[in-house]
Amino acid sequence: MAWNQKISHRLSAASQRRANFAAQRRRAAYLFILPALIVLGLIGLYPLLYQVYLSFTDWYLLTSPEPIFHGLRGFERLVTDPVVWASLGRTVYWTVGTVVLELAMGMGIALLLNRRTVINGVLSALILLPWVAPSIVVALTWRWLLDSEYGTLHYILQSLDLAGRRSLLGSPATALAVLTFVSAWKGTPFMVIALLAAMKSIPHELYEAASVDGASALQKFWYIMLPLIRRTAVAMSLVLGILAFYSFDIVWAVGKGGPADSTTLIGVYLFRNFFERKEISYAATIAVSMLVLLLIFSAIYVWVFRQRDS
Amino acid sequence: MFSPKTRTRVIDIGLQALTVVVVAAMLFPIIWLYLTALKPQGQMFDHPLAVIPRTFTLENFGRIWNTVGFPQAFVNSLMVAAVSSLVSTILSLLAAFSLSRFEYRLKNSFSLLILGMQMLPGIVIVVPLIITLRGVGLTNHPAGLMVSYLLLQMPVAVWMLKGYMDDIPVEIDEAALIDGANYRQLLRMIIAPLMLPAVVAVGAFAFMLAWGEYIFALALITSTEARTLPLALQNAFGQFQIDWGMLTAGGAIIAMPPTVLFIFFQRFLVSGLTSGSLKG
Numbered sequence: 001m002a003w004n005q006k007i008s009h010r011l012s013a014a015s016q017r018r019a020n021f022a023a024q025r026r027r028a029a030y031l032f033i034l035p036a037l038i039v040l041g042l043i044g045l046y047p048l049l050y051q052v053y054l055s056f057t058d059w060y061l062l063t064s065p066e067p068i069f070h071g072l073r074g075f076e077r078l079v080t081d082p083v084v085w086a087s088l089g090r091t092v093y094w095t096v097g098t099v100v101l102e103l104a105m106g107m108g109i110a111l112l113l114n115r116r117t118v119i120n121g122v123l124s125a126l127i128l129l130p131w132v133a134p135s136i137v138v139a140l141t142w143r144w145l146l147d148s149e150y151g152t153l154h155y156i157l158q159s160l161d162l163a164g165r166r167s168l169l170g171s172p173a174t175a176l177a178v179l180t181f182v183s184a185w186k187g188t189p190f191m192v193i194a195l196l197a198a199m200k201s202i203p204h205e206l207y208e209a210a211s212v213d214g215a216s217a218l219q220k221f222w223y224i225m226l227p228l229i230r231r232t233a234v235a236m237s238l239v240l241g242i243l244a245f246y247s248f249d250i251v252w253a254v255g256k257g258g259p260a261d262s263t264t265l266i267g268v269y270l271f272r273n274f275f276e277r278k279e280i281s282y283a284a285t286i287a288v289s290m291l292v293l294l295l296i297f298s299a300i301y302v303w304v305f306r307q308r309d310s
Numbered sequence: 311m312f313s314p315k316t317r318t319r320v321i322d323i324g325l326q327a328l329t330v331v332v333v334a335a336m337l338f339p340i341i342w343l344y345l346t347a348l349k350p351q352g353q354m355f356d357h358p359l360a361v362i363p364r365t366f367t368l369e370n371f372g373r374i375w376n377t378v379g380f381p382q383a384f385v386n387s388l389m390v391a392a393v394s395s396l397v398s399t400i401l402s403l404l405a406a407f408s409l410s411r412f413e414y415r416l417k418n419s420f421s422l423l424i425l426g427m428q429m430l431p432g433i434v435i436v437v438p439l440i441i442t443l444r445g446v447g448l449t450n451h452p453a454g455l456m457v458s459y460l461l462l463q464m465p466v467a468v469w470m471l472k473g474y475m476d477d478i479p480v481e482i483d484e485a486a487l488i489d490g491a492n493y494r495q496l497l498r499m500i501i502a503p504l505m506l507p508a509v510v511a512v513g514a515f516a517f518m519l520a521w522g523e524y525i526f527a528l529a530l531i532t533s534t535e536a537r538t539l540p541l542a543l544q545n546a547f548g549q550f551q552i553d554w555g556m557l558t559a560g561g562a563i564i565a566m567p568p569t570v571l572f573i574f575f576q577r578f579l580v581s582g583l584t585s586g587s588l589k590g
Contacts, residue, residue: 028493029412033420036405036464043461044427047438054438109336112329119326123333125576129340132572134522136540137561140547141339144346144554152342155358188336193580246431249524253544267433274437275529287434298429 048291054284061278074285084286087266091245094180094265098244099237101184106191107233111221113192114199124196131189139253142182143169169254172262179251179263186250187240198232199225238301242294266290343565347371347558354554370559374546379534380560383542387521390452390538394459395516401460402467403509407497409468410475411483428465432525435461440529450533458526463516470515474508475501511578518568539564 055074057067078084109127113120130138145153148167157163168174202225210220248267251257257264257272264272266286274283334341342361346354347370349363374380409421439458440449448454478501486496502509524540531537537545543560550556572579 025412026414029408029414029417031408032404032412032493032497033408036401036468037420037423039401039460040424040427040464043439043442043457044430044435045423047435047442048430050442051435051438054441105336109332112325112332115322115325115329117326120329123329125573126337127333128572128576128580129337129569132518132568133340133565134540134568135524136522136543137343137565138339140543140557140561141343144558145339145342150355150358150554152358152361185336185339197580242429243431246433248433252528253524267431270433271436271525271529274440280437280441283437287437290434294429294431294434 051284052288054281055288057281057284059279059281059284061280067281074281075289077282078285078289083261083264083269084266086261087264087269090176090262090264091247091266093176094183094247095241095244097177097180098183098187098247099241101181102187102191102240103233103237105184105188106195106236109188109192110195110199113196124193127192128189130186133186135186135249136253138182138186139250142178143254146178170259172260175255175259175262179254182254183244183247183250187243191236191240194232194236195229198229202228234304235301238297238304242297245293245297246290340565340569343558343561346554347562349555351553351555370555371563373553373556374560374563377542377546377550377556377560379537380542380546382535383537383539384563386452386537387539390455390459391517391520394456394520395463395513397456398460398463398467398516399509399513402464402471402512403497403502405464405468406471406475407493407501410472411480424465424468427461428469430461432462436525436529439526443530449530450536452536452538454530455520455523455527455538458530459520459523462519462523462526466519467512467516470512471505471509474505478504508578511575514571514575515579518571521567522564 054067056069056071058064058070058073059067113124113127133141145151146167146169148154148165148170151167154163154167157168158165163174164171168178206224207220210224215223246267247265248271251263251265251268252271255263257268267290270283270286270290273279273286345361345363348366348368350365350367350369353360353363353365405424409417439461443449443454443457448457482500482504483496486500491499522540523538527538527541531541539560543557543564546560547557
């Protein structure tokens with residue numbers, strides 16, 4: 001029986017070593033991720049939870065130096081605030097408009113760039129420049145282009161009878177539509193690149209087989225390409241839609257939500273409450289409500305993909 | 311009338327021309343910005359359609375540079391973007407190593423937390439973040455911005471770096487570990503050097519995110535000394551409305567670094583960003 005004992009002894013020593021090794025591995029795994037988690041916890045998670053607390057308080061800097069708990073009254077004010085609903089309406093218009101324009105322009109440009117030529121390789125890199133441009137530069141550049149006296153684009157639009165003497169950005173009737181276009185202009189490159197990557201991953205044989213069967217170019221687009229890039233198009237629409245819903249910077253930099261509140265998106269209204277009116281707790285209430293909407297959006301996003309995958 | 315071959319040739323050239331025109335139209339606002347920045351003051355308001363200057367000048371750049379606070383804002387932007395991108399790239403590399411190479415119980419929760427932070431739009435975190443930073447005395451100080459920008463940079467940097475790291479075969483790790491390397495050495499001496507171009511590209515992307523950032527800077531900085539470039543340009547825009555040459559030169563100075571960095575690192579960033587956002 002000695003050999004038996006010997007083997008079991010060896011086995012337990014080996015499993016001991018393995019256990020030590022596993023513990024060491026686990027410790028290393030946690031140590032490596034710890035610094036990032038601490039930073040994200042301090043500047044991400046903690047402020048987020050603090051904001052939830054603030055949303056249940058009353059904190060108006062001009063009357064009280066400290067937040068005072070007052071339950072759901074902030075949310076009551078929110079749902080009865082007509083400016084919130086008006087801003088939300090504009091934000092929905094803005095979001096849907098941005099995504100539809102991004103899809104349309106992105107699909108068109110991606111189709112044009114999909115033919116493999118040297119020039120298209122260069123253009124595919126350059127097309128990203130609007131997306132990379134800092135938002136303050138985008139905002140001011142479009143203000144200049146649409147300037148009612150010297151703006152190049154304003155001059156063109158005016159000669160086409162699409163603009164009057166006033167800048168399109170200066171009139172409450174047109175400012176939101178124009179800025180929605182600017183927002184789509186900035187986001188389209190990202191859509192182009194994603195769609196282009198999806199188009200290029202389609203095997204060439206599929207088109208060739210369809211050609212042999214006598215399919216037209218339109219049929220090839222409709223029956224081969226479109227089903228294969230649909231997943232990418234849906235995913236990008238959701239990502240860019242979420243980005244658009246929380247837009248703030250371009251609108252603020254162009255005209256702080258004006259003229260006459262016509263471009264006051266929900267994000268602009270949040271910032272105005274915080275920055276100009278010092279109504280900190282109300283800004284937090286708006287932010288928390290927007291976050292709840294984000295969670296719902298994300299859940300839809302995940303759900304759509306589960307459906308697709310199964 | 312034409313042979314089929316000439317016909318496809320004509321269509322090819324036509325489509326190529328159309329592509330160039332469409333992309334040029336998309337880029338027009340950016341081209342306009344640079345051309346206007348290079349236009350002499352005397353030609354500025356000749357005609358709205360006279361986009362291309364008859365002669366080129368750099369005097370606009372000199373004027374914006376001599377505007378009060380602009381050089382200081384340039385230094386602030388450079389410092390804030392450089393430090394925050396360096397710190398976030400290092401921390402993200404460590405985190406990506408943990409997520410790419412180890413299996414552990416809380417991994418999924420950690421991934422979810424980082425993903426959640428990536429989805430978090432700046433506007434919904436700005437209020438409590440500013441109050442938190444105010445609580446520790448970091449308002450009106452570039453350090454406050456450096457810290458805030460880690461929040462923008464780290465989540466996306468972690469995902470991109472993890473993506474590139476996953477492509478490095480685990481066999482390399484095993485070989486290094488058998489040779490007696492510890493995990494720190496494995497990351498520092500084997501994995502990081504292998505993916506160095508990707509690490510640099512992610513660092514450049516983090517730099518771009520911080521360089522032109524607007525919301526946090528707007529909410530956190532009110533003093534002239536602590537201003538970054540976007541705020542300095544906005545301020546100059548309010549003061550010198552009619553000096554388009556000077557203001558477009560300022561815009562060009564802000565737009566140029568991200569543009570150059572992006573074109574330079576384009577290949578790494580495009581694949582990382584599109585696959586990252588689709589996986590996410």
